[in-house]
Amino acid sequence: MSDKDSESISDAELDRQAEVWEKIAHRPEFEKLLTAKARFIVPACVFFLVYYFALVVLVGWFPELSKKRIGPANLAYWFAFSQFFMAWIVAWIYVRAAGRFDRLSDELLGEHAQPSETPEK
Amino acid sequence: MTFFFPFLAEAAPEKGHAALFMFLLFVGATLVITWWSARKSSGASAYFAAGRRITGWQNGLAVAGDYMSAAxxxxxxxxxxxxxxxxxxxxxxxxxxYLTVLLVVAEPLRNLGKYxxxxxxxxxxKERPVRAMASLSTLLVSVFYMIAQMVGAGVLVKELLPGVGFNTAVVGVGALMIVYVVFGGMLATTWVQIIKAVLLMSGSLFLSVLVMKEFGFSFSNFFESISAITVNKDGVESTVDFLTPGxxxxxxxxxxxxxxxxxxGTAGLPHILIRFYTVPDAKTARVxxxxxxxxxxxxxxxxxxxGFGAAALLDGDLVRSNPNMSAPLLAKALAGDLFFAFISAVAFATILAVVAGLTISASTSFAHDFFTNVIHHGKEHRPGEEVKVARITAFVVGAASITIAILLGPNINVAFLVGLAFAVAASANLPVILMSVFWKRFTTQGAVWGLGIGLVSSIVLILIGPTGMGEKAIFPLQNPGIASIPMGLLAAWVASLMTREHSAEARFAEMKVRAHTxxxxxxxxxH
Known part of the structure; x- marks a missing residue:
């Protein structure tokens, strides 16, 4: 991470560096990594937010349904309880997917990022 | 530490003893850790980020210890x-x-940041304006949260150790947290949080097992009885289903x-976020x-x-007269004074670990963001200056929190301060973190306005809501999030669109590559 003020380098130098980074960012390996990440993270976030707020909506607007008994507890409790497992399962699936992202990014760094090419500041 | 010895003598003769002994054991152990950390660590990255050598499971426990407050x-x-x-x-x-933390914040944060x-x-x-605003937001969130914890600590000690006053308790807790942070830095804070997490988990597990034992380890007995609890209100008995929402x-x-x-909000709480700098890399942050x-x-x-066990097993009036004491009281009812003492000591440990985390987050932000980068333009004038400033800030922030907590006194309602901290984190901090990582057109003005409007709208909506104005509230909700989060987002978005920042756009590709790899x-x- 650079501690240097971005104002303190000239525009020409900034653009030269930007061009180098743009090239790296446009490599197929990097684009593959970003697509893979977005394909996982965006649906995962949508899913967990919908699942969580579905509970809040159930509890807030459907009091009769919430009270419905299922076994020893009611629907509201079971749905709340299931949130814990939902969170753990999403986290577990993410860790597995992230292993794949790590390999993609290792490939990219290992094969292509020669230190001379990436401007150190 | 001499703070604690006079109050030892004041403590109640019989019942307080066991609680006091366990509490002192915890204090003793944490002070040894602080001494060990102080000897071991030198340099900025050691002080602010424990040398980035905390392992995955250690940091996991520490995050849990930092997060699970007395609240x-x-x-x-x-x-x-x-x-x-x-x-x-x-x-x-x-x-x-924590899914927000895991999926979008922890790894880019670790990859891009320092402290x-x-x-x-x-x-x-642009460093100076965004750091100044972010530092202000961090200091406010940390101090709000800390005052809530300190007042809670004072009330708790007063209840648990009859004879120790509110002020003595606040000064004691405050002094300890200052010692941990000033001398032991992030390493000592981390270990205090780890020990606390272990204590809290064992206490809660034991308490839960004891509750289930009362119900013959039968979940259907347990749920049946919490679904029909006899409540005596003003002499009228009624049966209430505690499992029903509303x-x-x-x-x-x-x-x-x-x-x-x-x-x-959790993904924007500064004291949680800085924990991810204490591990070697983003992968460990994820773990x-x-x-x-x-x-x-x-x-x-x-x-x-x-929770439900206390409702079912304890006398309703007793719980309602002091709801915050229901866990310790439950421990006492189920396993006697010794376990009561243990649970009380766990509660102390809980408070101490959280306030230490808050103090180090406030002082790190002031020293690193405000002092070094805003005032001194990113350069240390003298070696070791940043750490020195952080130590002084920790002392000042600690002393200020002690004073404010004592001035507010034990009867103030502090629950809203915790709500406020989460609201500010969600409305001000998280939107700008996400936009700066994922949106190329984001600008300095966007960050400044997003932070500013998110901060102000959270505070104002709480003040004009039922918490601040009671019956006459202008804003109908106790929690401002639903209005303040869109306001913070909108301010960051509009202010970015109204300005153009060539350097911010030019460095986006670099940031993107670094954040993701x-x-x-x-x-x-x-080593």
């Missing part, structure tokens, strides 16, 4: 004991929130608003979130047993 342990137990199901909704939100949340913003925006929240919008603040989620999830599931990220200190 969680005593507060949620009390809320479930008095308001049933609605209290449990907090438990759910507190865990689900603080503002490092991420300053990566491609005992506390009357307006469903308020629940949505609270849910938003919890789920989005540590997983550990934290396992521990935090298990803990909040257990609130079912000791970890190239050039801060390395751990060599």
């Amino acid at each position: 969680s342990f005593l507060g949620i137990a009390g809320m479930i004991a008095t308001s049933g199901y609605d209290g449990f909704m907090y438990s759910v939100g507190f865990l689900v929130a 603080t949340m503002a490092d991420v913003l300053a990566y491609r925006l 005992m506390k929240f009357k307006d469903p919008l308020d629940q949505i608003s609270l849910g938003l603040a919890l789920v989005l 540590s979130v997983i550990w934290a989620m396992i521990i935090i999830g298990l803990f909040y599931i257990m609130t079912t047993f000791f 970890g190239h050039g990220a801060e390395q751990a200190e060599p």
Whole structure:
């Protein structure tokens, strides 16, 4: 991470560096990594937010349904309880997917990022 | 430490002894750790980030210890004991929130930053304005949260150790947290949090097992009895189903608003975010979130047993007269004075670990963001200056919190301060962190306005809401999130669109590559 003020380098130098980074960012390996990440993270976030707020909506607007008994507890409790497992399962699936992202990014760094090419500041 | 010895003598003769002994054991152990950390560490990355050598499971425990405050342990137990199901909704939100941390925040933050949340913003925006605003937001969030904890600590000690006054307790807790942070830095803070997490988990587990024993380890007995609790209110007996939602929240919008603040706010709490700088790399940061989620999830599931259990097993009047004491009282009812003492000591440990985390987050932000980068333009004038400033700030912040907590006194309602911290984190901090990592057109003005409007709208909406104005409230909801989060987002978005920043756009590709690959990220200190 650079501690240097971005104002303190000239525009020409900034653009030269930007061009180098743009090239790296446009490599197929990097684009593959970003697509893979977005394909996982965006649906995962949508899913967990919908699942969580579905509970809040159930509890807030459907009091009769919430009270419905299922076994020893009611629907509201079971749905709340299931949130814990939902969170753990999403986290577990993410860790597995992230292993794949790590390999993609290792490939990219290992094969292509020669230190001379990436401007150190 | 001499602070504690006079108050030893004042403590109640019989009952206080065991609690005091266990508390002193904890204090003694943490002071040894502080001494060990102080001897071991030197240099900025050691002080601010424990040399980035904390392992995944250690950091997971520390995140859990940093997060599960007295508000969680005593507060949620009390809320479930008095308001049933609605209290449990907090438990759910507190865990689900970690998916936001895991999926979008922890890894880019670790890859891009050094010591603080503002490092991420300053990566491609203008350092001074964004650091100044981010530092202000961090200081406010930390101080709000800290005062809530300190007042809680004072009240708790007063109840647990008859004879020790509120002021003595606040000064004692404050002095300890200052010692941990000033002398031991992040390493000592981390270990205090780890020990606390272990204590809290064992205490809660034991308490839960004891509760289930009362119901013959039968879940159907347990749920049956909490579904029909006899409540005696003003001499009228009625049967209440504690599993039915709606005992506390009357307006469903308020629940949505609270849910938003919890789920989005956790990923913007500065004292949680800085924990991810203490591990060697983003992959370890990820592993540590997983550990934290396992521990935090298990803990909040257990609130079912000791929360509802307190409602079913304790006398209703006793719980309602002091809901925050329901967990310790339950321990006493089920296993006697010794376990009561243990649970009380766990509660102390809980408070201490959280306030230490808050103090180090406030002082790191002031020293690194404000002093070094805003005032001194990113350069240390003398070697070691940043750490020195942080130590002084920790002392000042600690002393200020002690003073404010004493001035506010034990009777002030502090629950809203915790709500405020989450609202500010969700409305001000998280939107700008996300935009700076994922949106190329984001600008310095966007960050400054997003932080400013998010901060101001959260505070103002709480002040003009039922918490601040009671019956005459202008804003109808207790939780401002549903309005303040869109305001913060909108301000950041509009202000970005109204300005153009060539340097911010030019450095986006670099930031993107580094955020997602970890190239050039801060390395751990060599052994």
